[in-house]
Amino acid sequence: MRARMSHLIPACAGEENWVDSRTVYIGHKEPPPGAEAYIPQRFPDNRIVSSKYTFWNFIPKNLFEQFRRIANFYFLIIFLVQLIIDTPTSPITSGLPLFFVITVTAIKQGYEDWLRHKADNAINQCPVHVIQHGNVVRKQSRKLRVGDIVRVKEDESFPCDLILLSTSRDDGTCFVTTASLDGESSHKTYYAVQDTKAFNTEEAIDTIHATIECEQPQPDLYKFVGRINIYLARDEPVARPLGSENLLLRGATLKNTEYIYAVAIYTGMETKMALNYQSKSQKRSAVEKSMNSYLIVYLCILIGKALINTILKYVWQANPNRDEPWYNQRTESERQRHILIRAFTDFLAFMVLFNYIIPVSMYVTVEMQKFLGSYFITWDDDMFDEELDTGALVNTSDLNEELGQVEYVFTDKTGTLTENNMEFIECCVDGHVYVPHAICNGQVMAAAAGIDMIDSSPDAESREHEELFFRAVCLCHTVQVKEEETVDGIKRGIHQGKATSFYISSSPDEVALVEGMKRLGFTYLRLKDSHMEILNREDEIERFELLEVLNFDSVRRRMSVIVRSNTGEYYLFCKGADSAIFPRIVSGKVDQVRARVEHNAVEGLRTLCVAYKKLSHIEYEEVCHLLNSAKLALQDRDKKLSEAYDTIERDFILLGATAVEDRLQDKAADTIESLHKAGMKVWVLTGDKMETATATCYASKLFRRSTQILELTTKRTEEQSLHDVLHDLSHTVLHHHGSMIRDTFSGLSNEFQDYGLIIDGATLSAVLKPAPEGGGGASGGNYKEIFLEICRNCSAVLCCRMAPLQKAQIVKLIKASKEHPITLAVGDGANDVSMILEAHVGIGIMGKEGRQAARNSDYAIPKFKHLKKMLLVHGHYYYIRIAELVQYFFYKNVCFIFPQFLYQFFCGFSQQPLYDTAYLTLYNISFTSLPILLYSLIEQHINMDILKKDPSLYRDIAKNSLLRWPIFIYWTFLGVFDAVVFFFGAFFLFDNTTFTSNGQLMTTNTQMMFGNWTFGTLVFTVLVFTVTLKLALDTHYWTWINHFVIWGSLLFYVIFSLLWGGIIWPFLNYQRMYYVFMQMLSSGPAWLSIILLIMVSLLPDVVKKVLCRALWPTTTERIQVSAAGSTLHSPQGPYRGKRIICFCFFSQPVLLSKTEKRANRAFSPDSFSVQNREKGK
């Protein structure tokens, strides 16, 4: 702390100079005189604070945050109004639930924060070893400061962001796993700067004299630029570039390296890990949106009711004898109040009286439903993957029901549809095809037959080319050799000749290639002292000095290495996508290779092209210079690097191509087919090339043989203008679409064509490019519309050659299209993160490319096939559950409040509540809360096996169908009807006649009168029973828990009422409920009328249900009936597949034409093909 204070003053002076970068003095040592002035900067200490609250600010801060939420704020206002003005209900009625909600939330958040505090403390206090004056000193982690030199041992994790200075290894490298940061368990190599790697003892490191200039912290884990200035004895400082390969991130763990020395540059909340804490923007589900619009409607109803009553009150009170009859005078102070103030208070009082129409408990229940409900997803056995030993993960429970609403599925190809388990298939050198023996004997043999095998007598030149190719593949990669038996992460390679080494790489393709080379005779042994060792066919070790690695990136789509052979020749080997290589070729057998590449791509193989060029020493110097100057740049380093790469990687000589197979995931095709049947449109967005992707699409049944493929690719747009192509396509599609509608109505839809669209990245960006100002007029903007129109009419779309950002763009485009469909993105890699974040629902596959996608997703599943159960079963269930929950909540509160509204007409608009305070308070909290919560957790309207086997059921709930306005209005009217029945039922019993009871509980027949509280209790009793039984009627899945909860809550109501009325409660200042309930029950007519009123209230809904089911059944209802039928007939099998499938096929035209009439929405053509097939049978 003192140190910090002392830095304070100079820091202020120096701050302006160091806006964009910071200077770190290693070991806090001043640079030698002559260098820049020592400007100590002020940095935060290494304390990690992930907690939101402290002990002191918890209550105010938490309350503030909770009341920022609009619903809570509304209830707070109501509560305050109750406190301030004289309102009909005591403040307890709304204060207690609010208090309950706020407390529960606060406890939950407090507990979470306590855990964070605990974790923070554990982290902040864990010891670190700091070098001070040549000695190792133990310090608490939080006391670490920027500039400290830290020693980290193997298997320790880094306490802050560090620049590697030296390691126990002579070559200045260390291995690190970033599993806890991004999930990649592979070992990554980090490098010490060459000039410091020698300082690898405590004493030596203390003598180092250097400063580091680097950018200010930024959250990107993979980006870092900096420069180290090393002051060697009296010389000018040596400047060396620092990149992300020198930066050890907090949270990562040191592996396979005994110890390292490193200097802290970002500490505490400035570490990249801490900067990545920021939570992503919250997604809200469609259900929540409809809930909010319902809320607004109800708010309007509420205000409307209050207004009507206020106005009527003053109209009614115009007669002073009504306003103030002799028996009911106002107090003097009330009389003196201004009429406007009185009217306003009356309005507020009515608001308070009716405020229960928007219940606090709905939010709590929805929240609990989502929170608890998501456990069923994590618990699901079917979504458990043995291999990964993990089940589905729920990162946010807010979107459960959205899973039942998906219309567009955007999926990544590699690792999502496919295994991302690469296998080397073949390589092709100058048109000669080489197939490794190991696979020849395997399953690929049949496919490989007929291909010319390794040429038995190659001429010298091709022989040389061949060997160069093999060496190129062996050298041009970033594969590491892992020489131990146990690997912490997933095994990236298969056993090598020596049983104890593996190939490890972040890219499985590379492993496959190096493996493949090994089978063809060239074994990559290791990287030692910057020399790559290769065991060639003659069992000789060849050594190449590795000079530069031009890393792979997804924009260039290629990587290169520059090596020097034993003979002193400089080679640049490059491998990459064909599109990235071919334009840079100057010689080689391009045509043969291209033909082979295309052939392989059609087979669905991943192809890479390999090329090389020889460099002279001078050329190499130039390259070095170019690279170094780019690497040393502090500003725009990436841009400069890519420019440099571009200049270096050209004028290649083509060597050949490789082909690697990535097999489809288990049941991928089945899943896609199911999604199609469920009415979803599946888009594949991939960075792969068109041919490969198309092949995968065929294999995964995204495209069928009958699908007419529309292409919107650069190839086509080269021939025609984009404009023409788009119009052509839209013409084809739309024309056919139009005729299709006619066919459906005439019942002849035999001639059906289903379309698949292929678009590539370049064309896509042309399509999405905003219209040039003035020039093209409206046409540019129209491209987007036309494109969307085409897409909407295609059953499948394949977007290939996509950059990560383009994937998100596509998702955004569809999201923003005029129907606002619900989108789902599924992917496994870092390149899918943008799309996962963009889509309504983001699903991450816990794949081999690390856990980044899973980390950023809303849900993570082990395999693509689990998407089926996730959407068709869980999504469907959650949707119907939450839909019922929302509708029911509004319904039961209409039933609750509307009688109070009606009562105002009979009590002189005096805001007299109909029910007792206890009933008002507990209605939503306890009498009617549990049954609906339980319903919304375990309701299953259809057996889950049926849902899975019959994806078309998903269409029944598409487009938020259960929360549409007509249904909402139906529920509201049902509520109003029930309320009218309750109120006027009781009204006629009280008004017309002597509604009386045996006052002495059946001992004498004395007739006593009932008062207003009995009236309210009667209405309330009918209300509680009706509302609970209504839910019972809606329940299709009666487990013992349902029985327990439904009958239990009714019993609870009765017991509570008996108790509440049974005692003179000493703490209450009124005893209005004393014996009211008992007296009511002792009256015969009360029993009769309760039964009658319940029957009458439930009758219309039952009739509506039965009639709709009999006359206009939905697919779901048909299946329910037949499922019930079949369980009846065959108890062991609840579901007879064949019969039911027939059912749903039949029902589809009915269903579709119905929806078609309602909204002129695009046909999903799939149902028709299904139907056709059915007819063909």
Add this chain to the structure above:
Amino acid sequence: MMASSYNAKEEDGHHSGAVGPGGPGAIKSKKPDNTAFKQQRLPAWQPILTAGTVLPAFFVIGLIFIPIGIGLFVTSNNIKEFEIDYTGVEESSPCHICSQNYAWNNTNPCQCSIPFTLEQPFESNVFMYYGLSNFYQNHRRYVKSRDDSQLNGDKNSLTNPSKECEPYRTNGLPIAPCGAIANSLFNDTLELLYNFPNGTSISIPLSKTGIAWWTDKHVKFRNPGGNNNNLSAAFAGTTKPVNWRKPVYELDPSDPNNNGFINEDFIVWMRTAALPTFRKLYRIIHKNKDMPTLPPGNYTLNITYNYPVLSFDGRKRMILSTISWMGGKNPFLGIAYITVGSVCFFLGVVLLIIHHNYGSRSNNADIPN
């Protein structure tokens, strides 16, 4: 909405006990338990409301409700009820004079008599009610204008009544019983005379106890000082409600068990009515051993007209009624039962037709074309 914006997943995994369904706890868990509950496969009864299942229910309901309704209707019709409006609005009414020159603070009682004839005998116990209309006993200001602890005999509340009683809380001294309800206690006196054909008449004995809820009389309402017979001492330091003529401890000086707060007329009045038109039990005429309680013939209703209702267009009635097992005269319940029963029966028939015509179709629908 309750979920915190903080997401446990975003941690670097160093605290694994975080709550949340997707918390790291879930990562650690190996294979999930294969229990029926967790796999959502609890054994369950899966009822579906179809025409077939609902049909019998409708018929059964119809068959049960209609007889009940008929029974109720007949019972209700057998109940004899007689009602006289003695407000005295009409000039012909004997109470017209009383009603006109009367205000609540008038000191001279006004008497009037209304003769009436019962055509049929009233058997068994007869209940005598007074009925008021357009009297908003359920007005909020009125309903809450009472102090239940005072009425329960609480000493503190007796001398310091609740604020709710305003403006009937104090009148110099604290008012007991306080509040608008007590203040406006119905204070007409009704007497019933049977006129023998020979011109003589006898007063019919009216029982004024047993008209309030037992629990009200014995638990909820209590005089201050418990069973102390000296009520006037117990109420010392309080004053009578403004409208009352006599203090609360003189409501029924003849019967100490019916005096003060536990006066049954008072208790009955204090149970506020649900609707502006209401009746309250006034007296019970217990049945005689051999003759009908009220034989047919001529009667006179003697009214001590104290209670003003004209100012708010109210009406006062006297009702005589017998009762049955289901209470007083109540045609509504019987009619409602008959109606609902018939509707159910009718719906049953409709559903039968639908079931017959459509039910078979939907069962065979699996073979299109």
